[in-house]
Amino acid sequence: MAGTRKSTYEGFTAEERAAMKDHAAEQKKAARRGSAAEKAAEAERDVLAKIAELEGSDRVLAERVHALVTAAAPVLAPKLWYGMPAYALDGKVVCFFQSAAKFKARYATLGFNDAARLDEGAMWPTAFALTEVTPEVEARITELVKRAVG
Template sequence: MAGKASETLSDIERAAVKQRAKELREQAKAGKNREAGLKQIQEAIDKLDGLDKQISTGLRDLVLDVAPELMPRTFYGFVAFANADGKVVVFHQPASKFKTRYGTISFDDPAHLDDGDVWPVSFAVLAWNADIEAKFRELVKAAVS
């Protein structure tokens, strides 16, 4: 059965799974070391170019300002921030990672964005400017409240 699963994954997806396994090993060694997390996300940002780099850098700076209680870490090679339980709250998936038309900023289950019976948790991001930063500033504040 495992052979069949590996046959259905693309090379990019297999690389992402390997990246995640490596991250988990590194995070287990680092524990809740904030500096180790900042180093990991900086290394992830350094691998990016153009808009992907701008968005990841903007998200990093925004979260460190708005929600300093979140722990910086990587998540499948993405810039991400987790809560005290180690669960990812918000992350940036660069367009270049899976060769998509746009990158996304997404919020996982621990984010408190609940709004009735349906609410958005993933946003296509085609620019990083003051208006977009303000929107995500409010979303991150809500996510950790």
Template sequence: MAEKKTSEVFSAEEKAAMKEAAAERKAQAKAKDKRAAGTKAVRDAIEKLEGDDRKLAERFYELVSENAPDLVPKTYYGMPGFANADDKMLVFLQPASKFKVRYSTIGFEQASALDDPPMWPTSWGITAWTASGEKAFLATLTKAQG
């Protein structure tokens, strides 16, 4: 009999992210104060990060909190992010360590108002915050909120 080959459809990191997403959704559904629960979850997610990932995530959290106070902190597959008033994820930071890739990304989800047909960017690679990078991010964040 031929040896059965197995193939991994999802990496261990992807499986862990899916489990985190399920746990997040359950916790968020039970939370009476979405902002407080989300803030704690996001701060906890950032605390788990190390090195450059943590620096990037801390500044991401500060920038969004200060410049988009209507957005609610919310984890997204275990990553720090922010949701709109409809509880839809708007923006998140994917640390490089999350999926063992070479750079972090800032992503804008479907709820963002970035549509500029026929084509527009929805994520940026980031290795460090600079003054010009922060300015560009904040302009995009403002546009994304509609």
């Protein structure tokens, strides 16, 4: 047939499959936890352990993002989300860190989900490339996180 394209879809990448397995394991683990306080404490330990596993600049960036997010919005609860540090409000992920190594990208990502209140007209950014945390970047992250939680 003229004009038809051959599909090149080959399924999920190994990294995508691993992220989905991480998410399934996180859901199962969360369901087995005890009280709300125990769940929160264990979730934060999981996030800190994941950050400690990261290598090089990914770990440095994740540590700074974690410190900035938890200081700017203590109402956000740290948790793992698809194997990466994330911060939730009432169980909904507001923002997350994704290491560069996770999907073999050239930069880490600080992302915001639809629960974040970052609306700016008809179009606004929800993900930011992160290569270094300078004082200016720290101020921007802090401002975004505070805005995201309203």
